[in-house]
């Protein structure tokens with residue numbers, strides 16, 4: 518099963534807007550109220566907390582029973598993550614809905630508000646339309662740039678895989694987040710600048726160590742996580758479309774390879790810069806998007822991909838001249854390390870898996886089992 522989230526734009530009149538904003542504010546006020554209780558009483562058990570606050574939520578805030586229950590579980594989730602800090606909710610933060618207080622149809626959405634149910638027209642694109650019969654239970658209402666959106670989770674259909682005519686090897690993250698066997702690097706300068714900015718901010722806040730610094734740090738980590746997620750989405754998307762456009766299969770290392778790389782990197786001087794990148798997430802995106810797009814995915818053994826020479830196969834740690842420079846002691850082949858690794862991944866994928874569809878189908882299922 519491949520789960521995917523879709524962002525649906527909602528049309529709203531001024532009157533609708535007032536109702537929705539009112540509901541969002543009341544909901545988040547209630548979240549903050551419950552968070553305060555949870556923190557003061559040191560309660561992270563949903564049922565115990567519910568016993569304490571349910572009645573009061575209903576009395577103080579003009580919210581339905583369904584909202585009250587959702588709010589309690591949302592607060593518990595947030596509080597459990599870090600019990601040293603009281604979770605805070607932005608007054609215009611998102612609202613979680615479920616089947617009992619919302620209904621999502623293809624052109625229309627019905628949402629519970631303080632003033633009863635509200636029906637809104639949904640603007641659904643063609644791509645989203647085909648996935649709509651697969652909407653899962655929960656959704657989130659968010660308010661951004663004066664517009665309301667609904668984030669829904671769908672069970673995305675899988676396409677059958679095409680017969681690949683070649684292999685695109687992808688090396689995930691030593692010097693660059695992703696490098697392919699065409700020598701293309703999937704990481705822009707902007708990404709690197711942003712990573713550096715977050716790194717500096719983080720270490721300043723860590724040094725400060727005050728309560729407000731802790732809060733800022735928490736907010737920052739949320740921002741950073743979203744930034745990484747967005748970047749991973751963009752990178753995986755361009756890799757998938759490149760492979761698809763050239764009718765190639767994608768080859769990546771199995772999970773162990775990525776883990777050991779991260780460990781190696783963590784020991785080095787560039788620790789923060791690289792160890793914190795969400796490689797597992799990028800790998801998961803590649804796995805599920807290739808499923809959706811019907812791109813065959815081959816997973817190879819990661820052993821020595823960065824120390825073996827793709828020209829003469831000579832393997833030696835000393836072939837890695839510098840962090841991003843490979844020079845073969847055997848034949849003198851000289852290239853950037855990430856590209857060398859990507860080439861080795863292609864060679865392995867081709868050796869292990871002849872590019873024939875039935876074999877690739879099996880491999881890809883195998884990959885999914887690893888990835889999820």
Ligand SMILES: [Zn+2]
Nearest residue numbers: 826829845848
């Ligand atoms: Zn060589």
